[in-house]
Amino acid sequence: MSTNDCKTVQPYLSAYHDGELSAGQAATVAQHVEACDSCASELQAFVSLGSAFLQAPLPAKPADLWQRIERELPTSAGSLTLSRRFSIWVRESPYGAGLVSMAASVLVLLGAGLWYGGGRGGDREMGSGGAMAMHSHEGEDGMSAEHMVEFAGVMDDYLQKLPSDPDGAEQMLLTKYDGEKVDAEGAVKLVGYRPIVSGGLPEGYSLASTSVLKMPCCTCVKAVCKRDDGSTLVLFEHDDEETAWFGDRRQSMATCGDKDCCLVDLDSSIAATWKQGSRSVTAVGVRDQDEVAKLVTWLNKS
Incomplete structure (x- = not known):
């Protein structure tokens, strides 16, 4: 620790x-x-x-x-x-x-x-x-200790809700962080760049919604993706590289595709964070490292 x-x-x-x-x-x-x-x-x-x-x-x-x-x-x-x-x-x-x-x-x-x-x-x-x-301590990314603990707590609640009630989990984040559902052009107006998912998703995935959230770490783009079996995968595109979104959950480093990824154990799934150009992508609800590699390889081409 x-x-x-x-x-x-x-x-x-x-x-x-x-x-x-x-x-x-x-x-x-x-x-x-x-x-x-x-x-x-x-x-x-x-x-x-x-x-x-x-x-x-x-x-x-x-x-x-x-x-x-x-x-x-x-x-x-x-x-x-x-x-x-x-x-x-x-x-x-x-x-x-x-x-x-x-x-x-x-x-x-x-x-x-x-x-x-x-x-x-x-x-x-x-x-x-x-x-x-x-005085509140500040993390390396400038987020105060108060916000870091609160943010990790909110994300923990979100992760527990996501598998059984994905719609409720998404609404919780939208309400908490002034979320606004947007299309690609709407995202450009709010964050200055086109969401990485605007170029499409790999076979077997479809885009359910895109929104912009004003989270404590930064203003980020959140894309809710659906697999063909109806399960949910969420991609966060953000400016910071902070992987402390998930509190003290066990982390490990791995190479996924051609990217160095930080993998976080979410009990029944994993989260993965990697650099994508000048920003970072965090995938939540990923099944395994192979799925991370599949997403990384596809997004590199898009």
Whole structure:
């Protein structure tokens, strides 16, 4: 696991512990933590922190607490603001001391959480006025850690839906990333180039639809292709070479046709990414390496 993968996941460990991530995001984080002792240790720190907070003793609150506060607020011949009178009461009253003790305990726990959640390795820096500013890590392609994790989570949801409900999966991406269905000329107007599938597809495949998506990595062209048996294959044509679309899924390099391809295990299928001219192509739902080679060879000729 590379350092960049850890930096991508670490900002989300607290939200993962609290159950605040989407299903796809949670799956991405869980898969990484399972294979990474460092992040697993940090996640355990959040578990311990939550347990300590729940077990921290809190002073008993008398039923007439606020009436006592009002009676005990000091009076003076001079003019005292309410906040000034309250500060004197906190300093002199046993109830005020109890509240201060409780607040101090909470602040200590929160401080520990900040340290575990992002204070190591230079993840924080001092902002204006001495305030602590949290900065999102950025991947090599400039996509922030937040977007990288979210994107991997969305793609994971998409991949799970694609085999059984391809139409629903496509609609999910179109809605999420402002997708617009286009023809070849419409794509040129939006992205500046003709989709690679506009030259046709190999025998046994037909083009079902073409659309343009504004994804976090770039604005890309997505082509939904159908095999003769009705199954779905999707081609993404994009400017970046990032293969981290699929989180921590197992990857390998292979030669497909005359291209070096990054192959990603998608359980029941694979994804493949390769350079095609000045852009990259990612094929999702490919059956095997031979099918990748078939697509690469055809697209080289088109």
